[in-house]
Amino acid sequence: MSVAAIGQPVSRVDGPDKVRGTARYAADFTLPGLAHAAVVQATIPQGRITALDDSLARSAAGVIAVISHVNAPRLPYRPFQDRPLVDPQSGDQLRVFQADRVLFNGQPIAVVVAETLEQATLAATLLRVTYTPERAITQFDEARDLLKPPPASASKPTDLGWGDADAAFAVQPLRTDSSVRQPNEFHAAMEPHATVAAWDGDRLTLYDKTQWVDNDRDEIAHVFGIPPEHIRVISPFVGGAFGSALRTWPHVTVAALAARVAGRPVKLVLTRRELFSAVGYRPLTVQRVRLGADREGRLAALIQEASAQTSIYEDYSESVVDAPAMLYATANMRSAYRVVPMNVNSPCPMRAPGTATGVLALETAMDELAEAAGVDPIELRLRNYAETDPHKNLPFSSKSLRQCYALGAEAFGWTNRPPKPASRQEGSQLVGYGMATAVYHTNRAAASARATMLADGTALVQSAASDMGPGTYTAMTQVAAETLGLPVAAVRFELGDSELPKAPVHGGSMTMASVGSAVQAACLALRDKCRSLGGNAEGIEGYRALLGRHGLDRLSADGQAAPGDEARRFSMYAFGAVFAELRIDPELGTLRLPRLLGAYAAGRIVNPTIAHSQCIGGMVGGIGMALTEQGMWDPRFGRVMNASLADYLVPVNADVPKLDALFVEEQDPHVNPLGVKGLAEIALVGVAPAILNAVYNATGRRIRELPVTPDKLLL
Amino acid sequence: MQPFSYSSPADPRVAMAEAAVPGAEVLAGGTDMMQLMKEGQRSPRHVVDINGLPYRGIAVTAEGIRIGALTRLSEAAEDQALRQGWPVVVEALEASASPQVRNLATMGGNLLQRTRCLYFRDWATPCNKRQPGSGCPALDGQNRNNAVFGGSDRCIATHASDLAVALVALDTLVLTEGPNGPRRLPLADLHRLPGDSPQVETVLQPGELITALVIPASAAARRSRYLKLRDRASFEWALVSAAAGIDLDTGGNIREARLAVGGVGTKPWRLPRIEQALIGARLSPEALRPVAELAGEGARPRNGNAFKVELMKRAIVRALLAAGEVT
Incomplete structure (x- = not known):
């Protein structure tokens, strides 16, 4: 019996x-004897703690322990042989309560453990902390200008190029020179970061919000100097993360340390305000793009330079200049990425890290070049279409970007675009259309899974993966069901437990490719095992009979999948095209987005319903990036002042237009066994530049600083 | 959160007596208050929950419309009489917060909501309103949402209520009861300018409760509109708002105007001079713009909110034109 499950619009299995x-x-996890923790954060950006008086806090009702650098056990912080993939690759991670130094405003400097959350929260306000402040680096522009030149990132190579872009640029008949600045952006997931920590002797259990249980375990093992096998991390559900739960932040150590000192299980839930400095964010980034082209708009030179903030203790960098190195065919290219250390907590990946940022600058610059060349923006992109990866000199495993442009333009009605900026007015509103290209690399990593046939003919499939919302539970169930020849309802998938077969990070749009391939491998192995027992058992009845015949209560098989040499043979990316229509009242600065549409080519689509949902969700993130989201920074305090969901504005329903996502069918035999490219990140890429380009089309004005708030639109 | 005692008296006199005790605070809808208590900006020793008091309901009276202070925003917004006779109030309500918040927040409590100034809201920074004498970082900091009218060198925090802007334009009376008996005072006199003591926000005495609002009926109230401009389309306070009500003469010119602006003042900001200057004006952008220009007088913008002055003038013109279209 063959069951088609992959490609079907299966409803979320975790929905109910x-x-x-x-x-x-x-x-939500609770344990007998659970105590509650409240963190105390530093209120200066740089300096030393000269006194920390916790006597009031200690004598407050219900307080079990107050822990700070004064009395905290020295933690080994064993050096890593290989740094976790999700940590910055140079610098030193922040250590919890190990010294009197303050490196940023919001740094955890103490924790109070009490019988109730209310008691802990109150006692945390009773600490009297005296600081000796030191001069802090809190002004991005000033800090960048002092660094002559700012350092290249030590974490990854970011200066790419070929030819002589500067010389070529100087002699081109068409030249654009544009800049764009974006503020830091926060993940603002609905679920706050939270950890429940419980020790049993020298064994630790963590119920944690994480996108990678295995790494969470490894990082805490290194902090405490204990074997990873002594730690179990459980994380069955993640309420949105967008990258904020990739690495293991200091509060996880705080919770584990508090539990050890208190001798009780401890729950630590960060408050919304604390989250803005306790976990990372998309860094403030300033970019300049210079494009040189012939009169028809064919690129001869592409120069993209970016500088972005990092912390003074870690070198966080992201792939901002990846897209300019592969998106267009040009004989000369130069890119540079510089980091500006500041007294901030370390930034971290946020949905489409680096790529969304780099594409923002490149695709708004391409809009300017289209204008300069007098050609339609899509036509300009087609004239510069990269048939092969110009940086890696490799063929693309598949590339259907032409079809994305065509499908998107057709569905959107791109031909109705006002040909000239500020040329269409309806009532008091100017109408504008804009588009941009979207791209995201296709990666995969080694993963493993276990498939178990149960005596009742249903299957249990497991991997230490995560589902922060994109539908891992559902998609893996589909892959398993189809491979085993079972109905979807007869398969249960479990994830989020470090005791399960190892899985890679739930990030970088590679869960489907990595874990999906491992699930497929495990299920194939299980099917073969069943077949070797005789017969061609499929379907619930077939499997039940088979196991019954052999007197088995279960039958398991493990499967692994790992990348082969495909990355050496191919350049692998998902592509897309994003289209926006907006209406601006130039007198009042109001902007409304009636429509946003994306057309994506991302390999095989495992579940069209969830893929669509994934894409329109990413688009909403892009709307926030373009129109509403910004950390409002006060350099005097080194502090984000709008650290609440009332003041840090993510789009609400009324901001979100008619969204649609279309898929170009793509069969890519090279990327991975399932032929999937991943959809999480690409859906955010290209949205902000499409909107910015539409703003120009509507008004004739280039906005060079995000977000596009009403004051910037007043004409 | 500091421990507190809690009571929910059914007798107004008990509530007033309890609320008059230093350290006591009143809880109505709680939509703002609970947030402030959780973060420690307010730390009452005793909370008097007044939801059991008989201050709920709407009635049309000889004076106009009387709305009990504990009436929920959503109830008021659905009231047919209010929709007919005072549309600017309904529009201001519908532009406030979210449906969930409006189901809980009260008409009286809305007038007493605390400012959205980022420094008031973040306990880790100084704020003269929160900690008198500690300083006002908003003056030279993130002051995009702060006021351009009515500020002092101690405070430029905006009064955030939309409802209050609409109400103050319509000469609303605030009815109170307190240990010293009942009072009727114009809403325009309820809030104080920050001056040297921004921590004192209203003229209410300890234990004094708002019991009802009375909005007079008028032709200008009937022909009225509320325009709110903000950073996102919903669930966000105003950058600038304008409440406009007009009465037209037979020639279509303005006979009488009511005008107030929000997002720009340290209290609900009425513009009586503009109201005077509008009398006799034609309802056209060209005729209204020069009058709206006067609204900028006395504005003291800071680095982050200077755009509000021009935006306010444009909002005034739009709101007046919109009011003219009310049939």
Whole structure:
């Protein structure tokens, strides 16, 4: 019996649990004797703690322990042989309560453990902390200008290029020179970061919000100098993360340390305000792009330079200049990425890290070049279409960007675009259309899974993967069901437990490619095992009979999948095209987005319903990046002042237009066994530049600083 | 959160007596208050929950419309009489917060909501309103949402209520009861300018409760509109708003105007001079713009909110034109 499950619009298998409220997130776990923790954060950006008086806090009702650098156990912080993939590759991670130094405003400097959350929270306000402040680096522009030149990132190579871009640029008949600045952006996931930590002798269990249970375990093992096998991390549900739960932040150590000192299980839930400095964010980035082309708009020179903030203790860098190195065919290219250390907590990946940023600058510059060349923006992109990867000199495993442009333009009605800026007015509103290219690299990593046939003919499939919302539970169930020849309802997939077969990070749009391939491998192995027992058992009845015949209560098989040499043979990316229509009232500065449409070519689509949902969700993130989201920074305090969901504005329903996502069918035999490219990140890429380009089309004005708020649109 | 005692008296006199005790605070809808208590900006020793008091309901009276202070924003917004006779109030309500918040927040409590100034809201920075004498970082900091009218060198925090802007334009009376008996005071006199003591926000005495609002009926109230401009389309306070009500003469010119602006003042900001200057004006952008220009007088913008002055003038013109279209 063959069951087609892959490619079917299966409803979320975890949906009922979420709707009923029975899905358990980190903070939902409770244990006998559970105590509660509240963190104390530094209120200066740089200096030393000269006195920390915790006597009032200690004598407050219900307080079990107050831990700070004064009394905290020295933690080994064993050096890593290989740094975790999700940590910055140079610098030193922030250590919890190990010294009197303050490196940023919001740094955890103490924790109070009490019988109740209310008691812990109150006692945390009773600490009297005296600082000796030191001069802090809190002004990005000033800090960047002092660094002559700012350093290249030590974490990854970011100065790419070929030919002589500067010389070529100087002699081109068409030249654009544009800049764009974006503020830091926060993940603002609905679920706060939370950890429940419980020790049993020298064994630790963590119920944590994480996108990677295996790495969470490894990082805490290094901090405490204990074997990873002594730690178990459980994280069955993640309420949105967008990258903020990739690495293991200091608060996880705080919770584990608090539990050890208190001798009790401890729950630590960060408050919304604390989250803005306790976990990372998309860094403030300033970019300049220079394009040189012939009169027809054919690129001869592409220069893209970026500088972005990092912390003074870690070198966080992201692939901002990846897209300019592969998106267009040009004989000369030069890119540079510089980091500006500041007294901030370290930035971290946020959905489409680096790429969304780099594409923002490149695709708004391409819009300017189209204008200069007098050609339609899509035509300009087609004239510069890269048939092969110009940086890696490799063929693309598949590239259907032409079809994305065509499908998107057709569905959107691109031909109705006002040909000239500020040329269409309806009532008090100017109408504008804009488009941009989207791209995201296709990666995969080694993963493993276990498939178990149960005596009742249903299957249990497991991997230490994560599902922060994109539908891992559902998609893996589909892959398993189809491979085993079972109905979807007869397969249960479990994830989020470090005791399960190892899985890679739930990030970089590679869960489907990596874990999906491992699930497929495990299920194939299980099927073969069943077949070797005789017969061609498929379907619930077939499997039940088979196991019954052999007197088995279960039958398991493990499967692994790992990248081969495909990355050496091919350049692998998902592509897309994003289209926006907007209406601006130039007198009042109001902007409305009636429509946003993306056309994506991302390999095989495992579940069209969830893929569509994934894409329109990413688009909403792009709307926020373009129109509403910004950390409002006060350099005097080194502090984000709008650290609440009332003041840090993510789009609400009324901001979100008619969204649509279309898929170009693509069969890519090279990327991975499933032929999938991943969809998470690409859906955010290209949205902000499409909107910015539409703003120009509507008004004739280039906005060079995000977000596009009403004051910037007043004409 | 500091421990507190809690009571929910059914007798107004008990509530007033309890609320008059230093350290006591009143809880109505709680939509703002609970957030402030959780983060420690307010730390009452005793919370008097007044939801059991008989201050709820809407009635049309000889004076106009009387709305009990505990009436929920959503109830008021659905009231047919209010929709007919005072549309600017309904529009201001519908532009406030979110449906969930409006189901809980009260008409009286809305007038007493605390400012959205980022420094008031973040306990880790100084704020003269929160900690008198500690300083005002908003003056030279992130002051995009701060006021251009009515500020002092101690405070430029905006009064955030949309409802209050609409109400103050319509000469609304605030009815109170307190240990010293009942009072009727114009809404325009309820809030104080920050001056040297921004921590004192209203003229209410300890234990004094708002019991009802009375909005007079008028032709200008009936022909009225509220325009709110903000950074996102919903669930966000105003950058600038304008409440406009007009009465037209037979020639279509303005006979009488009511005008107030939001997002720009340290209290709900009425513009009586503009109201006077509008009398006799034609309802056209060309005729209204020069009058709106006067609204900028006395504005003291800072680095982050200077755009509000021009935006306010444009909002005034738009709101007046929109009011003219009310049939």
